[in-house]
Amino acid sequence: MSRMSAPSRAAREHAERRLGALATPPGALGRLGGLAVQVAACQGQVPPRPLEDVRLTIFAGDHGVAEHGVSAFPPAITGAMVRTFLAGSAGVSALAAAHDVRVRVLDLGVDDDFADLDETTRSELTRHKVRRSSGAIHLEDALTPDELERALEAGAEVARDAIADGAQLLLSGDMGIGNTTPAAAMISAVLDLRAGEVVGRGTGIDEPTLRHKTDLVDQALDRCGPRRGDPREVLAALGSADLAAATAYLLQAARSGVPVVLDGLMSVACALVAERIDPGARDWFIAGHRSPEPGQSLALEALGLDPLLDLGMRLGEGSGAVTAVPVLRSAVAVLREVALLEELGV
Ligand SMILES: O=C(O)c1ccc[n+]([C@@H]2O[C@H](COP(=O)([O-])O)[C@@H](O)[C@H]2O)c1
Numbered sequence: 001m002s003r004m005s006a007p008s009r010a011a012r013e014h015a016e017r018r019l020g021a022l023a024t025p026p027g028a029l030g031r032l033g034g035l036a037v038q039v040a041a042c043q044g045q046v047p048p049r050p051l052e053d054v055r056l057t058i059f060a061g062d063h064g065v066a067e068h069g070v071s072a073f074p075p076a077i078t079g080a081m082v083r084t085f086l087a088g089s090a091g092v093s094a095l096a097a098a099h100d101v102r103v104r105v106l107d108l109g110v111d112d113d114f115a116d117l118d119e120t121t122r123s124e125l126t127r128h129k130v131r132r133s134s135g136a137i138h139l140e141d142a143l144t145p146d147e148l149e150r151a152l153e154a155g156a157e158v159a160r161d162a163i164a165d166g167a168q169l170l171l172s173g174d175m176g177i178g179n180t181t182p183a184a185a186m187i188s189a190v191l192d193l194r195a196g197e198v199v200g201r202g203t204g205i206d207e208p209t210l211r212h213k214t215d216l217v218d219q220a221l222d223r224c225g226p227r228r229g230d231p232r233e234v235l236a237a238l239g240s241a242d243l244a245a246a247t248a249y250l251l252q253a254a255r256s257g258v259p260v261v262l263d264g265l266m267s268v269a270c271a272l273v274a275e276r277i278d279p280g281a282r283d284w285f286i287a288g289h290r291s292p293e294p295g296q297s298l299a300l301e302a303l304g305l306d307p308l309l310d311l312g313m314r315l316g317e318g319s320g321a322v323t324a325v326p327v328l329r330s331a332v333a334v335l336r337e338v339a340l341l342e343e344l345g346v
């Protein structure tokens with residue numbers, strides 16, 4: 001049974017009327033107008049409240065498949081980048097600081113216990129290690145049923161805690177060498193496609209590595225068999241602890257009536273699975289940007305989402321979602337602050 005409710009129709013209609021009455025030519029605000037209406041509908045309030053409390057969760061984990069030649073980088077980068085997020089000096093850290101977005105890292109199974117870090121540095125890290133590295137999906141399931149449940153609960157809990165603490169907008173990001181392989185497998189399974197249409201170059205692999213990665217995804221899909229039709233089975237067989245947690249985070253936000261900005265391939269793969277688990281979840285999702293990964297565009301299309309930005313970014317970390325935040329704040333500002341045409345006295 002779905003626990004999902006739709007954004008407020010009354011607020012949507014009210015916001016549309018207000019948008020149409022603003023001191024701007026009709027349609028002149030372009031997509032900012034529709035975005036402002038969506039935020040108002042999600043908040044159930046016109047004009048919408050300013051988006052002051054915006055939070056990103058970066059879902060981090062190691063992936064067994066990364067030991068099988070699918071990435072341009074070694075798995076040790078994952079833990080090193082988690083340390084860089086905590087130090088505030090990663091790509092997403094600069095963007096989050098520029099746009100006043102709070103960052104939390106959820107470690108679902110990075111091969112590093114971060115025990116040498118002091119309390120202050122670790123304060124933005126939540127450790128919920130489901131297992132050390134998810135299973136190599138072409139050979140075995142990523143997760144056992146019990147591990148899947150624990151990962152789902154961990155992801156839902158971060159969203160619940162952030163919302164209880166006042167978050168008005170959530171963002172989802174990812175860090176994990178090799179994670180574009182399970183993300184492509186999840187999208188292929190849900191959309192019933194072969195890997196060749198979905199797999200992309202991730203961190204920048206060459207042609208032979210791309211062929212190898214595509215083969216591994218096809219092997220994983222064949223190994224998964226008819227379980228491909230069940231979104232939870234897709235997470236357990238083809239996903240990972242971090243991707244399962246991100247899926248539950250997106251679902252929890254939607255069920256709590258809080259909008260979420262999606263990022264690149266991993267975030268959108270999870271959104272696609274979330275929508276299959278609980279249809280209607282997508283009404284709470286905003287596509288932050290388009291990634292060059294073909295699977296991300298396919299998943300966005302299947303979700304009926306049009307990304308706000310198309311900057312050729314493929315960093316992950318939530319960087320595209322964070323970059324879209326000022327666009328969202330701009331949308332809210334116009335619906336709040338622009339005068340009405342009738343007030344011009346003409
Ligand atoms: O967000 C994207 O669309 C995206 C596209 C390519 C790569 N990434 C990032 O790069 C890492 C995964 O790439 P790979 O090649 O190791 O699978 C992971 O940490 C992602 O955050 C992210």
Ligand SMILES: Cc1cc2nc[nH]c2cc1C
Binds near residue numbers: 174175203315316
């Ligand atoms: C350096 C580096 C930073 C990243 N951030 C997200 N994925 C990444 C992959 C690499 C290799």
